[in-house]
Amino acid sequence: MNRIAIDEQAALAKIRGAEDALLALRDVRLAYGNTAVLNGIDLSVRRGQAVSIIGPSGSGKSTILRCVNGLVSPQSGEIHVDGIDVRAQRTDAQRIALRKRIGFVFQQYNLFPHLNVVENLIIAPMRVLGRSRAEAESDAHALLAKVRLADKAKAYPGALSGGQQQRVAIARTLAMRPDLILFDEVTSALDPETVGEVLNVIGELADEGQTCVLVTHEMRFAEDISDEVFFTEGGVIVEHGSARQLFHDPIHERTRLFLQRARGEDRTGRARRRVQDDA
Template sequence: MLDIKNIHKHFKGNEVLKGIDLSIEKGEVVAILGPSGSGKTTFLRCLNLLEQPDQGALHFTDGSLDINFAEKITKAKELQLRRRSSMVFQQYNLFPHRTALENVMEGPVVVQKKSVAEVRERALKLLAKVGLQDKADLYPSQLSGGQQQRVGIARALAVEPDLILLDEPTSALDPEWVGEVLQVLKMLAAEGWTMIIVTHEMQFAKDVADTIVFMDGGVVVEKNNAKDFFDRPQQERTKQFLMQTKAVEFEDYCI
């Protein structure tokens, strides 16, 4: 569905991404793992131009859209890319002055210019899908963190994207709310949504992802199917990361 080639990104002379390549098939779930500062979030933000890569390219394999980041990107191409992808953020990024329902309706009404009646019906169905049909008229301040993030997921689905980008969707949640969000993501994976998820939830990545990408220092260190990645890692840096992760999980269990 999508080929990503040689993505580079600098911030104030610091090279954060050093040539990232990734191919994604329709319906594939890709989990991106790695230590803090490895470039995971920057890479994700580059995919819908929240950050402008310095070089590299995106190619939709159906021939509908090609973007060369070394060239000036037209507004039309920028809008076309953003209409084909949705982002779910760490901190929810809901409009505080809009209800849950209005947050879900915002994109299709404002960006896609669809009718309010049509969008309202679908938005209510999406809130029901994420278990929030009774919260439609509540504002973000009246919702728990897990509920806000589920509204964020419903909002991402509302524009019917080809690709959903999720940036550590559980990292800002209290432990009691993590499970409810992960259950929704498991449901979306089972339904065949194409997703790239930056996450630190190892068991979730193992259970749900088709492909694991491990990044460190702005490069892809290892890429493999989930089973082989966790059971038979190939690179020493990957093995070290997984051992450290297991040690942290054990310490958390013992507290």
């Protein structure tokens, strides 16, 4: 097969992939004044995939997630979630309808401190989805068991560790039964001892086929969980591919340099945690 035929097949495969995507971004651009934040982002995620976005701080990773659920509006480009044009959802009712389908787990847990864990989980399903209290509570207890917090149903957020609060936040997101969940550096505010318990929950969701997009600095986790990985810098996607290809055989020198540094920091962090444990 000649090179032209190969290129044509690759182009057709890309088109088919976009058509089958649950999430698709095409040439998304965003600037604040003269500062460009996103410079033509192309990204697609098929239903059931776990996709990670990695890159240095300030590279536009979190902004991509905020564009997907309408928290930030780019100046140009296309964003579709299961065929819905995100940029066309301009009224409050339209945005609420969109966000019923897109879960977002932030760095900070954003739990209501005056409500116990179960009450934090049932408030949105009852008010937004119109579920009965009995149905919402039954679902909440099942989800707390799923994230291994069944015994914390009546606890208040202030009595929980950071890792426990983040798992409650994940359960709260699942209570809305979203098609897509966005995770924005959800372990960055946690102490090292509680990172693993949160990553384990996310890994189980991915194994069950929950469509996920993760912005993360946890390189080993991204490699283990991801069907595809996107490396961003300066508001552009420098490289993307399977986790195996990107982490073990990156094409771009910039990707290789970033991964070398990130893995060095990861080893340093693990060594520091071992010293703390020994002490």
